[in-house]
Amino acid sequence: MAEVVLLTEDPPLRGTLRRLAPFLRPHAVPAAVAVVLTLSASLAWVLVAPVFGAITGAVLESDRDRVLVAGLLLLGLAVARTLLSWAGELLLAVVGERVVRGIRERVVDRLAAAPLRFVEAHRGGELLTRSTTEIELLSTFVRSQLPAAVSVLGYLVFAVVVLFAYSWLLALLLLALFVPLSLLVMRSFERAAGSAFTAEATARAAVASAFAETVAAREAIQAAGAEQAWARRFADHTGALLDAIRRTIRALNRLPLAVLVEAITTAALIAAGGMLIAAGRIDIPTVAVFVLTTRTLFDSFNEATGLVGEFQESRVAVARLTDLLAATQPAATRPAATRPAAPAPDRGPAQRPSGPGRLVLDDVGFGYTAGTPVLDGVSVTVEPGERVALVGRTGAGKSTLAKIVAGLYPPDRGRVTVDGSPLDVLAPDVLRHRVALVGQQVHVAAGSVHDNVTLVLGTPGRPEVERAVDALGLRRWIGELGGLDADLGTRGDRLSAGERQVLGLIRAALVAPAVLVLDEATADLDPTTAGLLEGALERIRDATTLVVIAHRPDTVARMDRVVTLDAGRVVTDTGSPTEGAGSALLDHDRSRRPADHPAHGAGGPGR
Numbered sequence: 001m002a003e004v005v006l007l008t009e010d011p012p013l014r015g016t017l018r019r020l021a022p023f024l025r026p027h028a029v030p031a032a033v034a035v036v037l038t039l040s041a042s043l044a045w046v047l048v049a050p051v052f053g054a055i056t057g058a059v060l061e062s063d064r065d066r067v068l069v070a071g072l073l074l075l076g077l078a079v080a081r082t083l084l085s086w087a088g089e090l091l092l093a094v095v096g097e098r099v100v101r102g103i104r105e106r107v108v109d110r111l112a113a114a115p116l117r118f119v120e121a122h123r124g125g126e127l128l129t130r131s132t133t134e135i136e137l138l139s140t141f142v143r144s145q146l147p148a149a150v151s152v153l154g155y156l157v158f159a160v161v162v163l164f165a166y167s168w169l170l171a172l173l174l175l176a177l178f179v180p181l182s183l184l185v186m187r188s189f190e191r192a193a194g195s196a197f198t199a200e201a202t203a204r205a206a207v208a209s210a211f212a213e214t215v216a217a218r219e220a221i222q223a224a225g226a227e228q229a230w231a232r233r234f235a236d237h238t239g240a241l242l243d244a245i246r247r248t249i250r251a252l253n254r255l256p257l258a259v260l261v262e263a264i265t266t267a268a269l270i271a272a273g274g275m276l277i278a279a280g281r282i283d284i285p286t287v288a289v290f291v292l293t294t295r296t297l298f299d300s301f302n303e304a305t306g307l308v309g310e311f312q313e314s315r316v317a318v319a320r321l322t323d324l325l326a327a328t329q330p331a332a333t334r335p336a337a338t339r340p341a342a343p344a345p346d347r348g349p350a351q352r353p354s355g356p357g358r359l360v361l362d363d364v365g366f367g368y369t370a371g372t373p374v375l376d377g378v379s380v381t382v383e384p385g386e387r388v389a390l391v392g393r394t395g396a397g398k399s400t401l402a403k404i405v406a407g408l409y410p411p412d413r414g415r416v417t418v419d420g421s422p423l424d425v426l427a428p429d430v431l432r433h434r435v436a437l438v439g440q441q442v443h444v445a446a447g448s449v450h451d452n453v454t455l456v457l458g459t460p461g462r463p464e465v466e467r468a469v470d471a472l473g474l475r476r477w478i479g480e481l482g483g484l485d486a487d488l489g490t491r492g493d494r495l496s497a498g499e500r501q502v503l504g505l506i507r508a509a510l511v512a513p514a515v516l517v518l519d520e521a522t523a524d525l526d527p528t529t530a531g532l533l534e535g536a537l538e539r540i541r542d543a544t545t546l547v548v549i550a551h552r553p554d555t556v557a558r559m560d561r562v563v564t565l566d567a568g569r570v571v572t573d574t575g576s577p578t579e580g581a582g583s584a585l586l587d588h589d590r591s592r593r594p595a596d597h598p599a600h601g602a603g604g605p606g607r
């Protein structure tokens, strides 16, 4: 079975900034300007204290001119600080949002292109929270906390410089007490917070998964009267989240110890300052500068401790996001060490983006789990323009084969080629022009018919859509729906499974693939929808090679050839639906219990 790279539940927090670097690099210049502006604002604010000291000195000496000049300077600093910090923080927030946007788009691209195996291996909520909540956290951080962090850093550095300039003795005393004590507080927080924030993020993802599952299962829950059982299941997850949040709060509660550090340092400074004044080693203006600057220093430190918790949360978010990006990195660009150790495929002939649509499956083997093959040595050749029905009872492996032909799963063994090109050498957009799949469940997004059919490769405009609808003979049906602009509801509630497949055929017609695979939704199509689907299939371009996983005799009868699959093997391959065992294995009986399913241990031919 082909290996798949999985998400790490507890991704390492070390080097998170380094992992963000590729997203920051394109914005380096505006980010640097923003940082310089923000730091200049901090400097302007820190310089207020020396100017205030100068005013104190001038007042003591009754020098009115100096008082006036220093007063104007104070005003200038206040205005400069306001303007600089406004511009710097705004620019920093804008740059940060651009970075977040880049990450958000990359995550969505990667998830959309992620191998099915990867998506199936994770709970939906895990992927959802990593691509929504974690990005929101990061966005809040860059919008508000990052600008604050830069200016706080500026205050801290500039305040220390000013303190040294006025009294190196007091400054040394301040640093000797303040730095080790505050480091102790931070260390204690880091120790408690290390895994607490990650545990909380994981628990949040589990709650989101349980919620998504509950909403998806709403019909089954109500039909089975299982509301309480599901509520208990959900309560287990929320209980675990509450425990995780308690741990985070306990960690955050260590940060207010910083106030104690401030009190100890202030007391020591007052005592030492008094002694220095008494000894005549410093004057009153110096004390004024010191008092004001240490205030700025402590305020900045308090703000910094407030940011530390949020910073830790953002670090976890970045670690989980970059882990998602690493796991969904296309195989070709992944570092060799993290690539699955599969043998390099035989690349065969060079990419051929066009060709008549000759589909060859050569000894294809596949299993969802190791040791349980679902397909076993399937070899079929479909000539260009040929129309083949693939039949077989439930669980025979037909839908799986369809997904392999569409390149959604790589086969574990053998290979699939279109016009000689193995699917795995084709670029994704080229592959989609070669083979398209209309699956059993066609997804309909909230929006109009037009919105939905244009969710395809490329950007088809209205005229192309109109042409495709006409070509498939669906003009009347679209009219009955209310036209191309008709709203299909939030989940396409207005359409049956068969009608959704008709939409899927319009999408396919817009892409015009060389090979089209249709996995018929159900054997129980109502006659009107069956007529629509069959009519549209008849009109699909003559040149299109067609493989239909058929559940209905009428569909089979329209095909040139019938291939029958049973327990993952081709058992018959006929020129006509009446020959061989194909029609006998048509999968009508959709209501069979899983226990009767060959893949679940029982067996016996279907009807």
Ligand SMILES: Nc1ncnc2c1ncn2[C@@H]1O[C@H](COP(=O)(O)OP(=O)(O)OP(=O)(O)O)[C@@H](O)[C@H]1O
Pocket (backbone or CB within 6 Å): 120, 368, 369, 374, 392, 393, 394, 395, 396, 397, 398, 399, 400, 401, 587, 599, 600
């Ligand atoms: N995503 C999956 N993960 C694990 N097992 C799967 C998955 N999809 C299908 N299977 C299993 O693979 C086997 C073949 O399923 P598949 O859907 O391909 O059969 P099928 O012939 O198309 O059946 P049906 O006609 O009911 O759609 C079954 O045992 C099924 O339970």
